[in-house]
Amino acid sequence: MKIYDLRSDTVTKPSEEMRKAIYRAEVGDDVYGEDPTVNRLQDLSSKITGKKASLFVSSGSMANLIALYINGGRGKDVIIHKDGHSLHHELGAPAAIAGVNLVGVPGERGILRSDIMVDYVNSPNGSYHDAKTSMIVIENTHNFAGGTCYYRENLKDVKIFADRYEVKIHMDGARVFNASVATGMSVKEICTYADSVTFCLAKGLGAPVGAILSGSKEFIEEAKTVRKMLGGGTRQAGILAAAGIYALENNRNRLIEDHINAKTLAKTLDATSWAQVDSTKIETNIVFFNTIGISAQKLERKLFRRGILCFATGPNTIRFVTNLDISKQDINSICGIISAIEI
Ligand SMILES: Cc1ncc(COP(=O)(O)O)c(C=O)c1O
Structure with a gap:
């Protein structure tokens, strides 16, 4: 039986071509800054984000943590959407390691808005009793809101607010390339709204491993020391960076296919008697749907027996994430299996 893994877009395996790029990678000791492939990946990333410098790190969680450590600061409030990844899915590291107090703020579609944040921000000359707000984290796309994007007006709104209160912005753009494809904004333009x-x-x-943190030269210099402190200084990391370069050069333009597949999946789910999802609200590659007449856990097992892997995120909620290893033909097969399921 063919297995279709839709639990996340992290489950993909490196292609033959990507493996060849890994094999051919020139390497050196990256803790000394001497790995040419890592340096090339970092330079390419800075070009893409429009920032002055970039750092290759082990994971998105590590990149976020380093930013929170440097621009958040111990005992400071950091505003984040109430369903934010750093707030719920990074093991409390922002508090335990960076020492920041993440303040969860509501907002439709996972999007932070100035008229709501105003009730949560503590200004530099505010009350003696309040932790000062140092930073806002925007998650773009927003994972648990369903792969939703910040559009230009949303980004402007947050930036004007941040400038007014003299706080920094960190963008958790784990899926910023999906946001770019969906909004038509370049990644560079999106990144102009964040520090x-x-x-x-x-x-x-x-790619199999890795994330990038981009920012100013001074910020990335400091980020290097924090990465080392966290145990994230790696040596011949060019092996992994080569996969990252391959991914950036070859796998960006195809993300639109994942978005189209996600819409098809949502429409098929909504046409069943046991799932409800508004397919018009699918913006990128993430589909959350509600189960009807069956628990998410039971449905997850039912789908698993038919070769479809998904992620039950709540008693009646399931997440599908389309990805590089799921083709259009796969989606047609998956939709056929879904349509045949009776509860
Ligand atoms: C929005 C968002 N930020 C950060 C992360 C963390 O990335 P990593 O799994 O590489 O630590 C994830 C992972 O799913 C994510 O969805």
């Missing part, structure tokens, strides 16, 4: 940016190589782009 620092995380993006993942090992999600929609299909």
Whole structure:
């Protein structure tokens, strides 16, 4: 039985071509800054984000943590959407390691808005009793809101607000390339609204390991020391960076296919008697749907027995993420299996 893994876009395996790029990678000791392939990946990333410098790190969580450590700061408030990844899915590291107090703020579609944040921000000359707000984290696309994007007006709104309160913006752009494809904005333009940016190589782009943190030269210099402190200084990492370069050069333009597949999947699910999802609200590669008349856990097992892997995120909620290893033909097969399921 063919297995269709839709649990996440992190489950993809490196292609033959990507493996060849890994095999051919020139390497050196990256802790000394001497790995030419890592340096090439970092330079390419800076070109893409429009930032002055970039750093290759092990994961999106590590990139976010380094940004929170440097621009958040111990005992400071950092505003984040209430369903944000750093708030719920990074093991409390922002508090435990960076010492920041993440403040969860509501917002439709996972998007932060100035008229809501105003009730949560503590200004530099505010009350003696309040932790000062140092930073805002925007998650673009927003994972648990369903792969939703910040559009230009959303980004402008947050930036004007951040400038007014003199706080920094970190963009958790784990899936910023999906946001770029969906909004028509270049990654560079999106990044102009943030002081620092995380993006993942090992999600929609299909690399096996790694993420990038981009920002100013001074910020990245400091980030290097924090990365080392976290145990993230690696040596001949060019082996992995080569996969990242391959991913950036070859797997960006195809992300639109994942978005089209996600829409098809959502429409098929909504046409069943046991799932509800508004397919018009699917913006990128993430589909959350509600189960009807069956628990998410039971449905997850039912789908698994038919070769479809998904992620039950709540008692009645399931997430599918389309990805590089799921073709249009696969989606047609998956939709056929889904349509035949009776509850
Ligand atoms: C929005 C977002 N940020 C950060 C991360 C963390 O990335 P990593 O798994 O590489 O630590 C994820 C992972 O799913 C994510 O969805």
